[in-house]
Amino acid sequence: MSDSPLPEGVKHLVPVKPVEKAPKLTDEAKKELQSVGMMDDKGKLKIKGVSPKMLKRMKQEAVDCPVLQKEIAFVQCYVCRNFHSRISGKVYCKGEPLTY
Numbered sequence: 001m002s003d004s005p006l007p008e009g010v011k012h013l014v015p016v017k018p019v020e021k022a023p024k025l026t027d028e029a030k031k032e033l034q035s036v037g038m039m040d041d042k043g044k045l046k047i048k049g050v051s052p053k054m055l056k057r058m059k060q061e062a063v064d065c066p067v068l069q070k071e072i073a074f075v076q077c078y079v080c081r082n083f084h085s086r087i088s089g090k091v092y093c094k095g096e097p098l099t100y
């Protein structure tokens, strides 16, 4: 059995896993979120198209990021420039080097 080919530009399939409490967002991730208008000055998340209920669930998910080589909050992954899509509980990650 062979894996179906990954979409163009996607290097990793990263499983999303439930966690008790998602890892804290890094300052860089917060800045990134704020710069794209997905977080207000008080640090409250406002992601377009994501309902408060979904957001609550996303906050209890994490991924073992193959690029940063550590566990990070799914919210951070979702806004990462390497994020391609999420299908069946897996993140399609472009896997480019990140500067943070």
Ligand code: SF4
Pocket: 014, 063, 064, 065, 066, 067, 068, 072, 076, 077, 078, 080, 081, 082, 083, 084, 091, 092, 093, 094, 095, 096, 098
């Ligand atoms: S999309 Fe970004 S944060 Fe998510 S797994 Fe890929 S490199 Fe890591």
